[in-house]
Structures are given as C-alpha cells and as structure tokens.
Amino acid sequence: DQQVKQNSPSLSVQEGRISILNCDYTNSMFDYFLWYKKYPAEGPTFLISISSIKDKNEDGRFTVFLNKSAKHLSLHIVPSQPGDSAVYFCAASWGTGDQGGKLIFGQGTELSVKP
Amino acid sequence: NAGVMQNPRHLVRRRGQEARLRCSPMKGHSHVYWYRQLPEEGLKFMVYLQKENIIDESGMPKERFSAEFPKEGPSILRIQQVVRGDSAAYFCASSPRVSGRSYEQYFGPGTRLTVT
Numbered sequence: 001d002q003q004v005k006q007n008s009p010s011l012s013v014q015e016g017r018i019s020i021l022n023c024d025y026t027n028s029m030f031d032y033f034l035w036y037k038k039y040p041a042e043g044p045t046f047l048i049s050i051s052s053i054k055d056k057n058e059d060g061r062f063t064v065f066l067n068k069s070a071k072h073l074s075l076h077i078v079p080s081q082p083g084d085s086a087v088y089f090c091a092a093s094w095g096t097g098d099q100g101g102k103l104i105f106g107q108g109t110e111l112s113v114k115p
Numbered sequence: 116n117a118g119v120m121q122n123p124r125h126l127v128r129r130r131g132q133e134a135r136l137r138c139s140p141m142k143g144h145s146h147v148y149w150y151r152q153l154p155e156e157g158l159k160f161m162v163y164l165q166k167e168n169i170i171d172e173s174g175m176p177k178e179r180f181s182a183e184f185p186k187e188g189p190s191i192l193r194i195q196q197v198v199r200g201d202s203a204a205y206f207c208a209s210s211p212r213v214s215g216r217s218y219e220q221y222f223g224p225g226t227r228l229t230v231t
C-alpha cells in the first residue's frame with residue numbers, strides 16, 4: 001500500500017527553466033510534508049517542508065505547494081541549475097505525541113537539469 | 116556542528132553473519148529513526164527510538180532485526196544471521212522534538228550493507 005506516490009520516475013529540464021516535481025498521497029491523516037534531495041551514495045538532504053495548515057511555503061529557489069483537497073503537493077525549482085540534478089523524494093508524516101514522526105517516502109523522481 | 120554520523124559506510128558480510136550499524140545523532144537531537152532503501156526503491160521506515168526507549172518499531176522485520184539507543188553512545192541497528200535480501204542502504208536520521216512532535220529529520224550518509 002503506497003501511501004505516498006511520485007508517479008514520474010524521471011524529469012529532464014533545461015537550465016534556467018522551472019522544474020516541477022509532483023507527489024500524491026492517500027492518507028488524510030498526514031499533516032506535515034517534506035522534500036528531500038539525494039545524490040548517489042549519500043544520505044537525503046532536507047530541502048523544504050510544509051504544514052497542512054498552509055498551502056504554500058517558499059525558500060529561495062524552492063517553493064512547495066499543498067492542495068489538501070486533491071491530496072497533492074508539488075515542488076517548484078526556479079531557476080533550475082545543473083547542480084539540482086539529483087533524486088528528489090517527497091515524504092509525509094503525521095501525529096502528535098510520541099507515536100508520531102516517522103516519515104513515509106515516495107519512490108523518488110530523478111531530475112536532470114541540462115546546461 | 117557535526118551532522119548525523121554513521122559507521123561503517125560500507126559493510127560486507129557473508130550469509131549467516133551478524134551486522135552492526137551505528138548512528139550518532141546530531142548534537143542536541145534526542146530522537147533517532149532508521150530507514151532502509153532497497154535497490155530501485157524509496158526509503159522505508161524501520162524503527163523510531165529515543166534514549167533507552169523504542170517508540171515505534173512497526174517497520175522492523177519480526178525476526179533477526181533489533182535496535183537500541185542506549186543512554187550513552189550511538190544507536191545500534193543489529194541484523195543477525197544476514198541473508199542476501201538484507202543487502203541495502205541503511206540510513207539513520209535524527210530530529211529535535213518541539214511541542215510534542217518531531218519536525219524535519221536530518222539524515223546520515225548511510226551504511227551500505229552487502230551480503231555475499
């Protein structure tokens with residue numbers, strides 16, 4: 001049962017253009033969403049997050065949009081740079097108290113930014 | 116401020132041997148999570164620990180796998196009698212705790228376990 005889905009395994013974008021990575025989820029209990037970037041043979045690096053009480057969060061070139069009614073979030077990278085080429089993972093979590101906090105990851109989308 | 120540290124980075128074990136993976140969280144973080152990434156897959160949650168307590172082990176296989184986070188020292192993920200299917204990258208993450216829940220988790224570089 002894949003609760004977090006990234007349906008595009010790969011995405012290719014020209015340098016300077018916008019990259020849009022998408023993520024869908026099924027569990028309405030999720031209340032916190034995160035994006036991670038991962039290079040080969042390294043651990044995931046935290047990029048940006050959003051709480052379910054918001055619909056947008058921005059940090060520099062990275063913006064995350066959340067559409068709760070559609071159970072969909074997206075990561076926008078503007079402008080895209082060759083150094084952004086990596087695998088991007090969407091993750092979700094829920095819960096308060098000690099039982100909450102584990103992350104449920106999507107399968108990842110490999111972004112390639114071409115010069 | 117050092118990040119999450121994991122060792123060893125690479126570990127080769129023969130079938131039937133034991134594997135011990137270590138994780139030191141970021142300074143000031145008291146919550147540790149272990150995840151496993153099988154080839155061509157996303158990361159899967161295994162276990163969530165606080166000092167001397169296992170909080171959530173719902174992702175741990177029922178047999179051969181155990182985890183601890185003692186009062187002193189690193190968190191340990193232990194795999195007994197390894198099989199080829201245990202070959203994967205094992206990632207540890209840590210987080211602080213704010214207002215009753217964790218927020219962002221920060222990951223270590225991972226341990227790549229190969230079972231021959």
